[in-house]
Amino acid sequence: MARHPFDRAEHIYKNDAFAELVKDAVRFFNGTPVHELPLQERFTGSGVYALYYTGSNPHYARLADLNRLSYAVPIYVGKAVPRGWRQARVSDNLLTQSNELQNRIREHTRNIVIGDGLDLADFACRFVIFEAEGSDMISTVEATLIKLFRPLWNSAVDGFGNHTPGAGRFDQAKSDWDVMHKGRDFADKCRGIAKDLDTILKNIEAHFKRHHP
């Protein structure tokens, strides 16, 4: 093969339409109705969701304040991708849709109920379903929402979205979230050295000072 002379500029993809498109999806997201937890209805589909906190836990007072008049700043943003996406990047198939998004929100609902210092009635949920080829947007929209809002449980307080560790993985540390909100069985089995509560509370303070002053 003849060596092609290297020119970095030939390898840069530029398209401003993409950023606009993502903004459109974010605007749509922020305009969808908010629901109480637990969600009452069964529905199919994968997509992106946000959880909002409006309760009286003193460490999250800033969030309750920010969300006093509208659901403005989520405490957590997540995604549920179509079955087969993680391995083979299979897009959503309208004919074989499953309950990915609802199941994920339900799992979070259970963890909120279990976690010390939290009351499910203080949480609300927004979600958007992406279907067929649109499901390829899911990761991008989730990432954009996280960048935009810096949700506390996606950043300063890590671990809310964790599952039971796989076999032999219990040498990892208990997550910040599990230190804050005791109750999950698997967290107590983690043998690693967790952050102490004081450090986490300082991180929370610094987080709000930086992102939501």
Added chain:
Amino acid sequence: MARHPFDRAEHIYKNDAFAELVKDAVRFFNGTPVHELPLQERFTGSGVYALYYTGSNPHYARLADLNRLSYAVPIYVGKAVPRGWRQARVSDNLLTQSNELQNRIREHTRNIVIGDGLDLADFACRFVIFEAEGSDMISTVEATLIKLFRPLWNSAVDGFGNHTPGAGRFDQAKSDWDVMHKGRDFADKCRGIAKDLDTILKNIEAHFKRHHP
């Protein structure tokens, strides 16, 4: 909060422009110049890359055949995201760009050199750099290329992109790729039960029959 009546249709985001935009990026990708390995030049940026195989390893004969006249079907597709993306979803910053993409391709180059039964001269590489807000497209474009080409080392033969397992993770099994191409130090330390070579070769055969008959 008054309960908003649930209507699934209100939660579905539709926008055909997205699929078109991703196709445009894929077309651009397939039109970029192909380079030999190792890459000679240093360059900054994050993005998506593909590796192509045109050698004489009998198990990969179908790939050499498919790529005889043009670099048509990659053996592996991957991405390098901007620093900070995995945690905080920070987009590419033109002022603090690093060599993510080149470093990742260099790591692959080393593994190809180490791996038994592979000759670096039989590989070629395509890559596209996504800058600034465009870097939010990286995961989507990578996913689309994987769906489109079903690269062998992303699917039937798993493990090429693995790093040294974290502390205490050596109870996992050696990857398919490491069974096929012995040589990586960390692979020999994995104590889990790996697939035997015969099974992997059958998977390769089935893969080509199904995706590139």
